[in-house]
Amino acid sequence: MTRLDPTFRHLRREGRKALIPYVTAGYPGVDITPALMHVLVEAGADVIELGVPFSDPSADGPTIQAASEHALRQGIGLPQVLDQVRRFRESDTETPVVLMGYANPIERYDLLRQPGAFAKDAAKAGVDGVLVVDYPPEVSADLAAQLRQHGLDLIFLLAQTSTEQRIRQVAKRAGGYVYCVSIKGVTGATTLDMASVRDTLTRIRRHVRIPVGVGFGIRDASTARAVAQVADAVVIGSWLIESLAGKPAAEALAAASDLIRDVRRELDKDVPEQDPIPNPKHSNT
Numbered sequence: 598m599t600r601l602d603p604t605f606r607h608l609r610r611e612g613r614k615a616l617i618p619y620v621t622a623g624y625p626g627v628d629i630t631p632a633l634m635h636v637l638v639e640a641g642a643d644v645i646e647l648g649v650p651f652s653d654p655s656a657d658g659p660t661i662q663a664a665s666e667h668a669l670r671q672g673i674g675l676p677q678v679l680d681q682v683r684r685f686r687e688s689d690t691e692t693p694v695v696l697m698g699y700a701n702p703i704e705r706y707d708l709l710r711q712p713g714a715f716a717k718d719a720a721k722a723g724v725d726g727v728l729v730v731d732y733p734p735e736v737s738a739d740l741a742a743q744l745r746q747h748g749l750d751l752i753f754l755l756a757q758t759s760t761e762q763r764i765r766q767v768a769k770r771a772g773g774y775v776y777c778v779s780i781k782g783v784t785g786a787t788t789l790d791m792a793s794v795r796d797t798l799t800r801i802r803r804h805v806r807i808p809v810g811v812g813f814g815i816r817d818a819s820t821a822r823a824v825a826q827v828a829d830a831v832v833i834g835s836w837l838i839e840s841l842a843g844k845p846a847a848e849a850l851a852a853a854s855d856l857i858r859d860v861r862r863e864l865d866k867d868v869p870e871q872d873p874i875p876n877p878k879h880s881n882t
Contacts, residue, residue, distance in 0.1 A: 599725035599750050600693040601773040604643055605808045605829065612869045615830035616861055617810055618837050619646040619697065621664035622681055623673030625841045625849050631684040633853060638692050640854045641861025646832065649678050649698030656730045660835040675702045675715070679722040686723035695726040695752060695773070703729065703740070713743045720747035726773040728752040734766035741770055754778055757797045768804040774830060775805050780814040789814035795827050818863035825864045833860060
């Protein structure tokens, strides 16, 4: 079992929704990523999605494409991403980390080493889950088996256009959570339709029994709150990446902290009040 399952269980008990920021490894600076991950957690993130830079990120809009290209120019590849996770784990052993990226870097990693090397090394580094954008369920059997062998979750995307058959396939293989794409298009688009999001989640939940997070198109705290009212998790990507652009490290860290803190505060407005748990130390009996 990864850190994802207990994290979602804890949030469910508290009546809270998971806040999952996405950042591209190595952006906006080569060495900033572990510090950025810590800042996000301190600001209220429950899970970190760490983007693996790739030269042809077909599902990403211009913001994340530019971040990926910047990181690649600085020499950030999958081995460096795993090293950044290891550095993060030196002082945070609890927050789940999910790698999000494409098949090519994983396949190349194994080709240069041996089959299954990525899954083994990711687990050793402290990764909890992997989301491979261009690995649909029907071609993911080998990777799923390798990840499962090392205790990692394979996370899948679903969308408004996903068929019932695709949803059932994902339900059989997915672990951790399912990532629901809220819009038609690439990351960073702004045409989020909450009625469509609700309808899509209803279809997904007929088959999927693990948490469902929603991402793409969330660009302000009020929209994040609206999504959290119907989903188990909210993923913030392009909006966060934009807040880092062109800033030196200290300013980028502060901007990320402010953004995630604001979203966390908005999401928690819907947390039900709970009766305080009696403290035995203060009991008169």
